[in-house]
Amino acid sequence: MAMPVEMEERGKVGALIEKATNSTAAEVDPRLLKAIKSVVRFSDSELRLAAHTLMDLMKRDHSQVRYLTLLVIDELFMRSKLFRTLLVENLDQLLALSVGFRRNMPLPAPPAIASTLRSKAIEFLEKWNASFGIHYRQLRLGFDYLKNTLRFQFPNLQETAARIERERRERERRTREILQSKFETLKMNFSSVKEEIQATVDEIGECLDIVRTKEEGVPHVLLDDEDFVEFRSSELRQIRLDSLKEGEKVHENSDNKVVFDALRELYKLLVTKHLVSVQEWISLLVRVEVADNRSRDSMLKELIDIRNSLMSVKKDCEESGCTLPKTLNKNKEEEEDFWEEGNFGLTENGSTTEPEKRREVQSSNIEKKSKSVEDWNSKKSNKQSGNLAIVSASCKVKAKDKECSSSKGKECSGSENSVRSELLAEAPVLRWGSFMDNWGSVSNKDTLLNQKGLEFDNHWGRVDYDAVIPAEKIAELNLQAILYQENLGEIQPCRAPLKKGGLCQRRDLKVCPFHGPIIPRDDAGNQINQNSSTDDTDPGLGSDLAEQLAKQAVKNVRERAKEDVRKRKLDKHSLQREKLARVREHNDAVLRDAAIASTSRSTVFGEDMGETVGENPVGRNKLTLASMLRKKFTTKDRLARRLLNTRAAKATLRQMTQGEDVTYRDAFPNQ
């Protein structure tokens, strides 16, 4: 009973492997793989057979088969000890077949799959060596050989993974440390901060109180007057209602201006500083890991309370209707109020630092500009060296002008207007260009490339923060670029005499396409010969004539020679054409013969084709292993085949006729 089962099984694993590797897919069919594993798992003989079959399959002359086989091998190799021992015996062969490192045994056909096969094999070898190398000297040897002798590039998966893991852990540790330190500082001045916030909230409350009490004094006189007017459309009514509502709100006037100012100030403080920082603290507390959870929780609770109260106060403020500074002023506020007093230890990281940086950059730019102008000045005009101080001052003033557009600056610049205008009068007017940015300054310093305040990290991979643009490159970049401008002069007309009268009015730079080079001509269109003045006068007319005649003669001779040459060429052409025609004729004849000879066969062939197609309609577009190897047929191939066919047919024809002859002769020897 056991024997037949075994026999059946024996065939089974071979068939399974055969089936699994006979596919064009990039993966082994997982169900087949599972079947193979389950069959092999319980029987050592099956395993041996499998190893044998797999090694045989590795010898197939097809990379796809080898590739799938290798995948199966890897599956079994990672699982079975017996399989490993069987396989490492012939490891050099396996590697030669999968990596193809032996020159006399390159990997077989589809080259794309061959390359994936190679990379996969190398990857597998590394994996095997990492996990089982200690038990199998052969694995170590193979790995060592490929790595150190043949210098194959191993993917080094493990090491890479370890490195990434290490980096990640490092990053986490750093963030944890930062959080920890922040938490410590927060714990230190938690009470003071709380008090501060409380004070602000209280002040706001007081301000609101004041405003509300004042509000009661405002009379609602206007309401009655406007009741008269009829409003037809609902929209208009809506507008009216809105305006009424608006009217109910407290409006700012000269009386309560102070209060409103204070309120505005406090609101700003509340929104931009306290609320933000409280939010930050909450997130910090949520993220931080500390030993005593209790204090943290209590702090968190308090902070959430504070936030809620802040939110409600904020709402109150907004409802109170004072025209609160909105988006328009916000930027300015951020820059001026918040950041100037904001040497707050806790809000120094992340995006909040960016405005500051930007500001720094701006100011430094401005400085630079003013400095460069100074430099230029000092170079340009030595005589004005006395004014230098003033000039530079004016520049600085100008810079300030930009920053705060107050009337203060105007006053300052007013006094120095004369100097400025003088300088302006002298200054060259240039088109704008980036070279202006550091006009006249000769910077020998290399510029750091990746320190411009943008966080490149994590967007484009690792960033080299020390990358430097060398000074000469920067100088190159800052060269003044000028577009070439040609100065267009008047282009002279050709002025050659025309047949129908008049002069040619074409304007060309040098050569007129109809009348040759443009030369100075008189009003009638005759050329004014420059050297005629020397030539013409002395030898007189006769010599001129002779010369002309000689020229004519030479011309005639040349023309004749040319004619001859042309004739010869024509002859040659016609000869060639004749030859070609003959060849074509011959070809035609051959093709005709072929057509006649191959008709019967080709019809049969066509029928055959039809039959096969009819039998297996899917067979055509189904991908098979052989189809991967097959070349695409080109027209050339087809023609070649066709010609071959005709030749063969001719040959058979000849033979047959010969045979007939012979039989004829045999039959009638007397004749």
Add this chain to the structure above:
Amino acid sequence: MWKDIGDREMGKIRPNSFSNRIKSNRISSLQLSNNKDIVSPHRGSINSLQVDLTEGRYLLSGASDASAAVFDIQRATNYEGDGLIAKHKCLFSVDKQHQKGHKYAISSAIWYPVDTGLFVTGSYDHHIKVWDTNTTQVVMNFKMPGKVYRTAMSTLATSHMLIAAGTEDVQVRLCDISSGAFAHTLSGHRDGVMTVEWSTSSEWVLITGGCDGAIRFWDIRRAGCFLVLDQSQSQLGQRPPVLARSAANKVSVSKSLSAGQNLLVKSRVPQKKYANGHGMKQSTIGRMPSKGSARQRLHPGMLSTQDRATAHYGAVTGLKVTDDGMYLLSAGSDSRIKLWDLESGYNTLVNFGKVRLQASKAIQLAVSQDSAQVFVPCMAVVKAFDVWSGKMSLTFRGHYESVNCCWFSSQDQELYTGGNDRQILVWSPSKPITDDTNGRQAKDEDSWSD
């Protein structure tokens, strides 16, 4: 095995036979050793390997990068993988950096046979150098006329300290360590001499194999060579004593037995006469020195036909004399291995099957003790053949490129092989099951997930 031990205790088996039995058992189970790694410091192919003959402990290797190294094969320098893998790093190595080191590839590195205080290296830079092991300094330097292919020292010698050197040159030179000069120049080969080997039965007899395919025997006390092996002269089959010896009775190769062999040979000679038409004369050529007269008569003007005899078509690339000095194994670039009966000088016609041997380089054969097995580097594998039947018994697969040399350490029954892939591999008997099941063996097990 336990039965054998019992038998030995009872006196049923002689101790010698018992140990031989165990040794041959171990040899038949040689395989690539997983727990003994020799860390090769060489950057070129290993051309020569030898374990010292006194202690059987120090392995000397010579490589193509002009370096030679010495390893302690008994004691590992460090362990890896929880003590599973013993790494044997070289004790020292001399290479091009050494101020008096060789310039080009070392083709041969051998120990001084008496102790491990000296070793000799021959190189393609035309020099043979004698090194002091302890100071790693060159103590003697011989300039040769051409590339040195092989050097050899006699293991038996008590009255001379000669290094026989086979070089590109047609002459074989003997370098005398005691005087530092060439003692002999042996001429007779018509081409370079690939391999030299001293006889293991007489300290005066030197065997050389040349690129001209000749194997010549020299008695260094006399001029000229006294024997050229001829592949066309063969004796059919093995001589009976060989059969007798290779059968059960491997006790010892005693003098009395060999005397008996001689008798048997003589009794068989007449038959041979009929068999291949060669007379007694040739068979007496091989007689060792005692029978000088016959050889004397033949030798200086040896018949030119004899002088032109060849042992192989193509070059003779490897020679190895069996331990008892009665047989010679030769390998040629014609991919043949031949076993010669030194007694008669005949080819024994043992068929070693179809093998492929490296043709361009000298190869180093190894013979197991009691000459049962010969280890032959056949391209990337090493094959073990039964010496008497020529049957292949084992194949050692592990090198990734051609193997150049192998050495069998009869003390540990270990085989060392060195090849073009710069590795020195150790092949040791598979260990009997040891009782370390403490986790690290458990790692290499089946792990079926489904």
